[in-house]
Amino acid sequence: MFLRYLFIDFDSFFASVEQQNDPKLREKPVGVVPSLGVNTTCCIAASYEAKRFGVKTGTGVWEAKKMCPGIVFVEAGHTSYVKMHNRMIDVIEKCIHVEKVMSIDECFCLVPSHWQTEEMIRQKCVEIRTALREEIGGCITCSIGVGPNRFLGKVASSMRKPNGLQIIRRSDLPEILYSLSIEDLNGVGLGMSKRLGRYFGDEHVSQTERT
Numbered sequence: 001m002f003l004r005y006l007f008i009d010f011d012s013f014f015a016s017v018e019q020q021n022d023p024k025l026r027e028k029p030v031g032v033v034p035s036l037g038v039n040t041t042c043c044i045a046a047s048y049e050a051k052r053f054g055v056k057t058g059t060g061v062w063e064a065k066k067m068c069p070g071i072v073f074v075e076a077g078h079t080s081y082v083k084m085h086n087r088m089i090d091v092i093e094k095c096i097h098v099e100k101v102m103s104i105d106e107c108f109c110l111v112p113s114h115w116q117t118e119e120m121i122r123q124k125c126v127e128i129r130t131a132l133r134e135e136i137g138g139c140i141t142c143s144i145g146v147g148p149n150r151f152l153g154k155v156a157s158s159m160r161k162p163n164g165l166q167i168i169r170r171s172d173l174p175e176i177l178y179s180l181s182i183e184d185l186n187g188v189g190l191g192m193s194k195r196l197g198r199y200f201g202d203e204h205v206s207q208t209e210r211t
C-alpha cells in the first residue's frame with residue numbers, strides 16, 4: 001500500500017475556468033478579481049501567462065498592471081466555478097473513484113491495490129488528463145501527486161505544477177523533500193516556519209514568501 005493516495009490539484013483554477021469559458025482570454029495573462037474597476041483590490045487567481053510576470057494570488061490590481069502591462073482582469077464568477085468543479089469531479093470519477101473533495105480545486109482518490117504500480121498510475125493520470133481535455137476542454141489542467149499518505153500526496157501535487165505528475169515512493173524519503181521549503185509542507189504557515197527557524201536555525205529552515 002505504498003502508492004495509495006492520488007491527490008489532484010487543478011492548476012490556476014479560477015483563471016483556467018475563465019479561459020475555458022471565454023476563448024478571447026486564452027493564452028492571455030488573466031487576473032481574476034472580486035470586482036472590476038477597483039484598483040485597491042487584489043487578484044484571487046492568475047493564469048499561468050500572468051504568473052510568468054510574477055502575478056499571483058494576493059497581488060494587488062495596481063501592482064499587477066505594473067508587473068504585467070497587458071493583463072486582462074475578469075470578475076470572479078463563483079457560480080461558473082462551482083459548475084465546472086462538479087463537471088470535473090464527474091469526469092475524474094469515471095477514471096478513478098474520488099474519495100474526498102477537499103476544496104473547489106482539490107480532491108483525492110484512493111488507488112486500489114492492483115493499480116499501485118508506477119506504470120498503472122502513469123496510465124491513470126493520462127486517462128484523467130485525456131478525459132478532462134475531451135469532455136471539458138484544453139484550458140483545464142491539473143497537477144497530480146501520488147504518495148504513501150494523503151499529506152505526501154498533496155505535497156507531491158505541488159511539486160510539478162502545472163500539469164505535472166510527481167510520485168513519492170517510500171524509498172524516495174526523506175531526500176525528495178529536501179528541495180522544498182518548509183512552507184511547501186501543508187499546514188506549515190509563516191508563523192510556524194518562523195518558530196521552527198527559531199528552534200533549528202534559519203539556515204536549516206528555508207522559507208519562501210507565502211501567498
Ligand SMILES: [Mg+2]
Pocket residue numbers: 009010011012013105
Ligand atoms: Mg489549485
